[in-house]
Amino acid sequence: MKQTPLLLDHKCGQGRSFAKIQTSPLQVERQSANYQPSFWSYDFVQSLNSDYADQRYKDKAKKLEEDAGSMINNENADLLETLELIDDLQRLGLGYRFERDITRTLDNFASSKLCNERIEKSLHATALSFRLLRQQGYQVSQDVFNSFKDHSGNFKECLRKDVKGMLSLYEASYLAYEGEILLEEAMAFTRMHLKDLKADVSKSMAEQVSHTLEVSLHRGMLRLEARWYIEAYNKREDANSLLHELAKLDFNIVQSVLQSDLQDMSRSTHTEFSSDGAEAVLLEWFREDLAGTRPGFHRKSTCLAGKQPPLYWTTPSGSTVTGRESRVSRISRVFFGFDGSFGFHGPCSAGRRCQPAVDPPEIGLPVDYRC
Structure with missing residues (x-):
């Protein structure tokens, strides 16, 4: 076909x-x-016309959604991998399809008293979990980032080499409440070093850094961000072909509905x-x-x-x-x-x-x- x-x-x-x-x-x-x-x-x-208004595409998307659902509900999966999966689903514009699964997973994570050692020691994992939980409405303290500061109260200089962690911290800093000085410092610190990126990173990571500095995730528009991320995600070495296929199909299905709505408005x-x-x-x-x-x-x-x-x-x-x-x-x-x-x-x-x-x-x- x-x-x-x-x-x-x-x-x-x-x-x-x-x-x-x-x-x-x-x-x-x-x-x-x-x-x-x-x-x-x-x-x-x-x-304007789109073939994706046809029911067969919706049925295909439903089947892919069921297959992807088993990934997020895998209890044996690594915690960080699950958080990254949730992040990818939301960025790809698929969050609404897995809303219940995402809510249940984050609820379990937030209520768990057993802190994962990998989450505590990884800047990327800490910042990612912080952002996802705050987006979900949880009151997460900014103090979780204190472990990444030195004795002088500044962020450790060695963090500049962790581009992925810096990018996650930069995106998390946009969810700061008024008066949270630590997150304000985090935004200034990460922006300065991400703009002066000299680390040996992949092309896809460099493109994501450039895009995030131009339009942060928190201030972007969901569907427009999804349109960009679908292509960016496909360039990653660890991209999941099932998620990428579902994201493209979902985007075009939603686009066909928006076109129909626009036609109704114009009439x-x-x-x-x-x-x-x-x-x-x-x-x-x-x-x-x-x-x-x-x-x-x-x-x-x-x-x-x-x-x-x-x-x-x-x-x-x-x-x-x-x-x-x-x-x-x-x-x-x-x-x-x-x-x-x-x-x-x-x-x-x-x-x-x-x-x-x-x-x-x-x-x-x-x-x-x-x-």
């Missing part, structure tokens, strides 16, 4: 250039975003807002958005709203929470409209029309529409 390549995320292709609008001496000089025309037209969105000509008063302006903007006649100071917002984080929520069945996400995405489109009118200095007429929609009506204060 012919292999279908991994789907790529489409980019909105909207460059932003700034130009001054010519005004009279009595007018305030304004900037225009001058957004370029988007190729996300109605016809283009409706033409929508009505919103849940009322059609009178200031809210009618928003409804009109939605229709102009679909027709491609939106004023030049606005971005084409249908696709942008669809790419916001809520649209990447997925359920164990591999489908999106369409109803809730559709509402959130429509609200995002309203925000993009306001952003164009206020943030990028749309004409006064646009500001006057949308101002009542954001003014608290119960206050009843006079509105100054002067530009």
Whole structure:
């Protein structure tokens, strides 16, 4: 059977250039975003098609999921290997498929009083377990990293040679609470040495370090991070072919659902807002958005709203929470409209029309529409 390549995320292709609008001496000089025309037209969105919407791919993914489930539930597996497996599953975008297994494994690890000697002595293992447990909601003390400091209270210089451990500590430092000085020091220490990486590391590790320094795992977007990690994971010598195949299949299945949701959004000509008063302006903007006649100071917002984080929520069945996400995405489109009118200095007429929609009506204060 012919292999279908991994789907790529489409980019909105909207460059932003700034130009001054010519005004009279009595007018305030304004900037225009001058957004370029988007190729996300109605016809283009409706033409998107994916074979992965077919049920046979979902059945295949389910079978691979069952096979992978036995790996995480292996009681004889090394503890560090299990933690690394959990990390890989989450980075590959498969965490939602194994949510119960991951929760049970981390619960058992957190409640165990028998500290694994390998976890205590390994910077990578300590930082990885710290990050996974904090992500799960456990109150883990930053003091677990005290053993990696010298008598002067600084992180040991020998740690710079442990690139994998340094990278894990750097990612863990992003889960610091306010006032946790040790983790703040850890972030500064690891960032400085990772930027000046001179150790003999593999190409895949060097690429991961570069990627993490650019966009940390904690601040990244789950689906976009998964898209990058799927390829990065395949370059590793210890990559599991089963997990890699499941990750590619899952990504394309979810992508097909997102494309379907985007098509539904673009076909929508009505919103849940009322059609009178200031809210009618928003409804009109939605229709102009679909027709491609939106004023030049606005971005084409249908696709942008669809790419916001809520649209990447997925359920164990591999489908999106369409109803809730559709509402959130429509609200995002309203925000993009306001952003164009206020943030990028749309004409006064646009500001006057949308101002009542954001003014608290119960206050009843006079509105100054002067530009």
